[in-house]
Amino acid sequence: MPHTKSVTHRSTLTQFLIEERRRFPDASGDFNALILDVAIACKAIARAVAFGELGGVMGNHDAESGGSINVQGETQKKLDVLSNQVFIQRTEWAGHLAGMASEEMDLPYQIPAQYPRGKYLLVFDPLDGSSNIDVNVSVGSIFSILRGPDSGADVCEADFMQSGAKQVAAGYALYGPTTMLVLSVGNGVNGFTLDPNLGEFMLTHPKLQIPEDTQEFAINASNSRFWEAPVKRYVDECLAGKTGPRAKDFNMRWIASMVAEAHRILMRGGVFLYPRDTKDTSKPGRLRLLYEANPIGMLMEQAGGRASTGEMPMMGVQPTSLHQRIGLVFGSKNEVERIERYHAEPQQKESNTPLFAERSLFRD
Numbered sequence: 267m268p269h270t271k272s273v274t275h276r277s278t279l280t281q282f283l284i285e286e287r288r289r290f291p292d293a294s295g296d297f298n299a300l301i302l303d304v305a306i307a308c309k310a311i312a313r314a315v316a317f318g319e320l321g322g323v324m325g326n327h328d329a330e331s332g333g334s335i336n337v338q339g340e341t342q343k344k345l346d347v348l349s350n351q352v353f354i355q356r357t358e359w360a361g362h363l364a365g366m367a368s369e370e371m372d373l374p375y376q377i378p379a380q381y382p383r384g385k386y387l388l389v390f391d392p393l394d395g396s397s398n399i400d401v402n403v404s405v406g407s408i409f410s411i412l413r414g415p416d417s418g419a420d421v422c423e424a425d426f427m428q429s430g431a432k433q434v435a436a437g438y439a440l441y442g443p444t445t446m447l448v449l450s451v452g453n454g455v456n457g458f459t460l461d462p463n464l465g466e467f468m469l470t471h472p473k474l475q476i477p478e479d480t481q482e483f484a485i486n487a488s489n490s491r492f493w494e495a496p497v498k499r500y501v502d503e504c505l506a507g508k509t510g511p512r513a514k515d516f517n518m519r520w521i522a523s524m525v526a527e528a529h530r531i532l533m534r535g536g537v538f539l540y541p542r543d544t545k546d547t548s549k550p551g552r553l554r555l556l557y558e559a560n561p562i563g564m565l566m567e568q569a570g571g572r573a574s575t576g577e578m579p580m581m582g583v584q585p586t587s588l589h590q591r592i593g594l595v596f597g598s599k600n601e602v603e604r605i606e607r608y609h610a611e612p613q614q615k616e617s618n619t620p621l622f623a624e625r626s627l628f629r630d
């Protein structure tokens with residue numbers, strides 16, 4: 267029986283959290299209860315994703331009335347909206363939260379008056395990789411936990427303006443061939459696989475560590491004409507392979523679900539770039555600082571990898587707005603450091619490797 271071993275030999279998420287809590291004898295248990303509520307939200311979203319078309323959850327939200335647009339200016343999918351509701355409903359009632367913020371909500375979410383307020387802030391991307399929902403490719407949920415104000419008053423944007431270094435915990439759920447929860451409570455990174463028979467997350471990937479070197483990179487190459495010189499240089503050098511300055515061949519991946527790319531990198535190394543570019547100068551990057559870059563950044567750093575804007579460590583960035591976008595580079599430490607070095611070095615005018623050279627296949 268496939269699940270017998272997991273029942274007898276593996277820790278459940280609950281057991282793992284209780285054992286972690288023993289490190290903090292004064293802890294109230296609120297934090298563990300919050301993580302378990304987040305885990306239930308993720309299980310509920312995993313079910314909705316798994317039913318797909320059968321569950322009537324595919325396609326755009328509110329399609330009959332022309333669709334709904336979120337604060338990012340993006341058309342919301344039904345599953346974006348549903349996942350957001352699931353996160354709220356599973357966590358707002360318990361008295362652990364001072365407030366929440368989400369990709370799908372313009373403003374901070376206030377805990378309704380009928381519920382007690384607590385000390386944490388929950389920040390989340392309820393469904394990452396939304397463009398993949400309708401094509402049955404892995405998507406996920408990303409979350410970050412911060413300390414909130416003690417006042418019990420309504421939360422405001424300023425309460426969330428905390429650097430990534432202040433995160434108490436971060437994690438994601440990946441709705442792939444198996445559902446996984448990957449979590450850091452500030453003491454390394456651990457991966458749990460959902461046992462569908464028990465409905466429990468079981469510790470299957472303890473103490474994840476990202477290899478420092480890699481031969482695999484992920485970037486949306488359709489944006490290459492908008493990249494800044496250091497990014498062009500880095501990718502050119504990877505593409506040049508064995509005969510180029512890196513003297514080794516690289517492989518490339520692009521899933522268009524950052525959460526799935528982060529997972530691959532946690533499993534076997536690699537580097538992910540969604541850098542700042544010149545495509546739309548009103549948007550300094552595609553991905554969002556508070557609920558994408560920071561939680562993934564914390565997981566990377568806790569697993570021995572690195573996360574950066576390209577210019578500085580992501581964990582040191584002081585946020586200025588709830589839905590702030592930012593250039594993001596993360597993964598194997600030596601590659602991220604190399605990209606940072608390229609940003610710091612005086613810029614060459616043009617890379618002299620073939621893809622972007624002045625005279626090449628892609629230029630007259």
Ligand SMILES: O=P(O)(O)OC[C@H]1O[C@](O)(COP(=O)(O)O)[C@@H](O)[C@@H]1O
Nearest residue numbers: 393394395396397486522523524525
């Ligand atoms: O469409 P692109 O440029 O490939 O961008 C894909 C990126 O957008 C995202 O889907 C953004 O997240 P959301 O789906 O939560 O908006 C990332 O997961 C992914 O890396």
Ligand SMILES: [Mg+2]
Nearest residue numbers: 391393394395
């Ligand atoms: Mg996202």
Ligand SMILES: [Mg+2]
Nearest residue numbers: 369391393394
């Ligand atoms: Mg999203």
